[in-house]
Each structure stands twice: as C-alpha cells, then as structure tokens.
Amino acid sequence: MSRTRNRRSRTTRAIAVTAAATALAVLTACGGGDGAAEGSADQPVTLTFWGWAKGTKDVVDAFNASHENIQVTFEEIPSGTAGGYAKISNAVKAGNAPDLVSIEYASLPEFVSSGALQDIGDEFTELDRGKLLPQAVELTTLGGKSWAVPFDAAPQAFYYRKDLFAKYRIDVPKTWDEFKTAAEKVKKADPEVRIATFFPDDPTTFEAMVWQAGAQWFKAEDDTWKIDTTDPDTTRVAAYWQGLLDADLVHKDASFTPEWTGSLKNGTTIGYLGASWGAGVLKGTLPEQSGKWAVAPMPHWGSPASGMLGGTSFAVTKDSKKKAAAVEFAEWMSTTEAGVKARIASGTSSAFPAATALRPVAKSSFDASYYGGQDIYALFEEAGASINGTWAWGPSTGTTNTTIKDQFGRLGKGGPSIADAVKAGHDATVAELTRRGLKVEG
C-alpha cells in the first residue's frame, strides 16, 4: 500500500511535483518549541507527520482520539518519487522538517546516507522488531543501526480479470513461460487486448521482477558497495521483458496514468503485475469492475518466489527532539491492532502489515467483495513468506532509478534495450557513489 499511487492520476501528481518545486521556500514550519519528549494529558507532545499512504488520515485520527500524551498533526504530501522525497529533503535541509516521515524501503538508504534521519535503535527495541517480518526489518537496518519502523511488506501479486480470462479461455499462468504463452493467446483472441502492461516510467516494478528472480544488485561488504547488474538473473529478466515488448505482447503505458486506467476500464488490458497494495488501488480506481477481478501469485521462474514492490517505513528526521514520541506513534501504526485496523477499515488500503500477528486483523478489516470474496490476504501471506531476503537497496536509489526510467522512456526502435537501460543505471550509480566518496566496486 505504500507507494500508494491512488486514484489521483499521474498528471495531477505532476502538478504537485511542480508545485513542490515552486513552493520550495514555503514549506510549512513544523516541530517548534515544546521540548519534552514525554507528554502528559495537560501538555501533550505534538508531533508532525508527513506521509501519503492511503488511509493515513484515518490512522492519525484514531491515534489522536485514543492518546492524551501525544497528538499528531498529519500533513499529506505527494508520494515519494512524485515530489514527496524532494519535499522531505528540502525541509530537512531548511531545518523545518516534520518529526516523522514516510519513506519506502528503496529510498531509506539514500536518506540515511545524506544524514537526514536519526538512529532510532534505542527506542525501537528488539521486542518490537521481533513482531515484524524479518525481511522488512533487514531493509531498515543499515550499517548495524536501526533507522525506521517498517510498516508494510509489499509482496508481488498478479491481478487479472477473471471474467475476461474465462472469455478468452486462458488459464492463470503460474510461471513466466506460461505467462508468455497466455500473453500470446490473449493477443490472438483479440488483437487490441494485452495481458498486462510494462511501465516505462517505473523502474521499481522491473526491479521487483529482478529481485524475485534472485538478483542482488547492491551488496555491502566490509566497507565497500559491490554493484552487480549483469548477473544471470537480471540478464534473464531483462531478456524476457525485451522479448515481450518486441513481440508486442504487453502494452507499454506509464503507470497510474489515464492511459493505463483507460485501458483497464475498456478491457484492453486484462491484468496488472503489481503488489499487495495494488488490491486497494484497483478497488479505488475501478469501482465499477467490482467482482470481476481476482488475484494470483506472481508468475515465477520455477519455484514460487517474490520480490517486494514498494513498502513503507516510518523514520525520524535528524533534528526532531521528539524521537521517543515519534517512535511510539510509528510503532502504534505498525504493530498494534488498532493502528492497522484503522487504516484498512478506511476501505482504500489493502496494506499487508509487516507485523505478522496482525495479518488476521488486516484480513478481517478488508472488504474483499471486490475480489469476489477471495482470501487475498492468505495469498499475500504466502507471497510474503517467499520474498527473497537477499536483496538490499543502494544508497543512491534516486540516481539509479531516474537513469533507468530515462532509458525506459526511449525503449523501442533505434532506442536502447532494457539491458542497455540497466547498464546505464549501473554506470550512473557507480559514478554517483564515486563522486560522493564512497567505496564502490562494479
């Protein structure tokens, strides 16, 4: 649910980006004077929190209603890569950052290495960490320190139009080979229709595929970053998708744009390779298609596996004097029944909590009638357990992903291939790390 690219279209977010750029100087002042970390009913600690995930407002309201010592002010910002991260970095630089911010796993190392966050190890204890999915905890532990409270795990999932799959007599593909065959069948049945979409604007979807296949682009060994994007797994995934694109077996549309949703609406796209949070997005974007969708595990390369696509954590900014209260609130959102319930009951979120014990809560709070009553949380549960634990994100996700995205936009005749795009991302990453003075091999 993280990265919740909600109903707001890409275009609206583009405005937000530009607005964020122009409003650079007018960031809301936050934090401010009330020093003590431990509040009381008379003098509650007031926290400021920036995020964009669906249902966050409901969570904050529920927290404020049930807590006297801490009161949270929530401000909704554009989603991370759509301008939210820029807003956070600028606020940190300007010294008026909120206490708590939402950061996806992929971007956490970059915020840590730019010095924007503080170590929360002393507040976020071993006991609390034990409640959460180990793979998620691993992604928030960098250089031996704990930097954020994981909120959700985002295992991959394949959403498809049950009715149209039946109409075209297509079996739900279990492996990527079957997926390709199914894609061919769909195209043959109706030359306008495709099984899914390749998102040229969103390298993270591709990276999740690579992650699923077993690749490990970033490895921190001793004091050195080892970057490897030419391993057999990455090569295989890149070649596979290049094949689908060359044979015109998938659409190529930007994610969450009117273009993409339009093709879902008129049934020319009948599947969506996404993640757990996508269940809520589809439900919110295409309410009229209720009952027509179903969820399947991501196709795999031989044995079930999953990458993670998105996934949010909560981190405390470096100048915040209210670390204890901020971590308490973050833990409440991530690890308490009330917190998870409030978010999912909002109806827009299908977050898959990183807190293992709370999944039944999430399941019972999510109205799955959109998926014909399918037990989608059981499916996420299995996918979540199969997330490859080897993947780590590098400290320059901004550079890596922007470069790959730029190349993805030019895929096609005369342009680069997917493999070229990955190589460009690799080179830009190595150059960036070298420039910052980090040790890097690759």
Add this chain to the structure above:
Amino acid sequence: MNARTRAAATLLAPFFLLFTAVMVVPIGYAVWLSLFTEKQSGLGFGGAETVFSGLDNYTAALGDRAFREGFGVLLGYCLFYIPPLLAGALGLALLLDSALARARRFFQLALFLPHAVPGIIAALIWVYLYTPQLSPVVRAMEAGGVGFDFFSPSGALPSIVNIALWEWLGYNMVIFYAALQAVDRSVLEAATVDGAGAWRVAFSIKVPLIRASIVMVGLFTLIGSLQLFTEPLILEKGTGSAVTSTWTPNMYAYTAAFDRNDYGLAAAASVLLALTAALLSFAVTRLTGRGTRRTRTAARRAPATRTADGRTRRTRRKEKTA
C-alpha cells in the same frame, strides 16, 4: 542630503530592497552552494559532511554528457520554435492589420486566449491530446493513415515545440499587432498612392517599421527558451515519453537537486545556464543593436525616409499643421 536625493533614495529603496532579497541574495547563495559538495565515507551510513570543492561541481556538470546534451536539445528547440513563432505571429498580425481583416477584435481575443491558460494546464491538455489511447487527435490521424507517436524519441521535440507555439503565438501576435497599429497611416497611404500593393506595403513598409518589436520578441523568446522546463517536465513525469529527466539544462538542475540530492551540482548547473543566458542576450542585443544603429544612421542621411519612429513623424506632422 538635499530633499531631492532623499526623495530619490526613498523611492528607490523598495526596489533595491526587493532586488537584493529576491535576486542578489539567492544568486549569491547559489554560487556559494555550487562551491561545496557532500562527501561520505565507507558505505555512507555515517551521514554526510559538506566540504569545499572549488570548481569540481562545474567540471562535473560540464563533464556530464546528459548536461551537454541538454544544450543540444535547447538548440534544436530554438531552431524549430523561434522561426515559426516569429513568422507565424508576424503573419497573423499583418493579416489582422490589413484592410481585408474582418472581426478583428474577435480574432485578436481568440488568438490570444491560449496564452491565458497557464503553462502547466496547457501541457496537461496537450499530454491528453498526445496520448494514444485517449486522444481524439491521434485517433483521427491514425484513421487518416498518419501514425505519429508524440512520445517517441523523435516525436518529443515537435510535441514540446507545438505546445509552446500554441501558448505563445497569440501573445506575440498581439505585440506585433499593437506595434503595427502605431505605424503612421499616412506613410501607408503614401505608399499606396505611389503604387505599392498590399504585399509591398506589408513587407517593405510595415515590417521594417516594427523591427524593434520583432527584435524584442526574438530576444525574449530566446531567453525564455533557455529556461524550458514546465512543458517537458509534465511530459516526463506524466507519461512514459522519451523526454528524460535531464532533457533541458533546467531539468538537469532540478533532477540533480530533487532526485539526486546533489545541491552543489544543481547550483553549478544553474549558474552555468544563467551565464549562457547572459552571454546570449548580450550577443543578441549587441548584434541587433548595431543593426538598428545602422538603420538610424541611414535614416538620418535621408530624412525623407525617416520612418524608424512613427511617433517622431507624427509630432513633426503636427508641427507642420500648426
């Protein structure tokens, strides 16, 4: 200090205050930022420290192919955009100014209207019109057998030029039209009496008379073109188009600051872009300035054809009648 100086100082103070606050200080800060960089060590999880790096950011920007290519894109943009803009705006203004035109006010307003739409909105509208599955335009083109992918690597530049033309054509047309309105009608009558046809009047009399406006519009457009940002950014963020995040130098600076967190590099890129703009405007004003001077001297030599300034002419005529 006498009263006059005091008054002058009081009246000038707000300007200089604002000028300092919103121009001098930010520019100075950008230059200052451009001399520093953030360095980390090991894996980078120990945070960053800001160190003085001299001109490193400048060499990094200039050494980055993406940044240099941005200037290439600008060059292409200027070549494809400025000539049609000037020709189109001038052509429309001459048409409106000609005796043939009907419903002048309506066309003036209708042509100017696109400019009233903010650039972001204009770009969003056009993105919609460019998007294959949504656009009636693309559908009509495909039905007519003309397939064109506005988001492809070769289609991106024309797409942006088109948006800019749509936005600015009417605006510049109004400037030219206003200049044409100021042309002394008796000059035109005299030309007609001497046997000049409509074309001759338009190109040998009207256009030379509004040369100053043309130069001004050209200069402003050139400087504006260097700042190219909003439209390509919308195409970059809102679609899967071939417009990259470093497509123009301005976007390069934006991406460096907000996607890559490299404020030093962003500042250096901005300073380099500003210098280019300053040099270019200097060169353009110098070149055209010399041209104008030449015309003036020629005019002085032959007072009968002195037409560079309609107003002078009119006053002189008034004197005569007086």
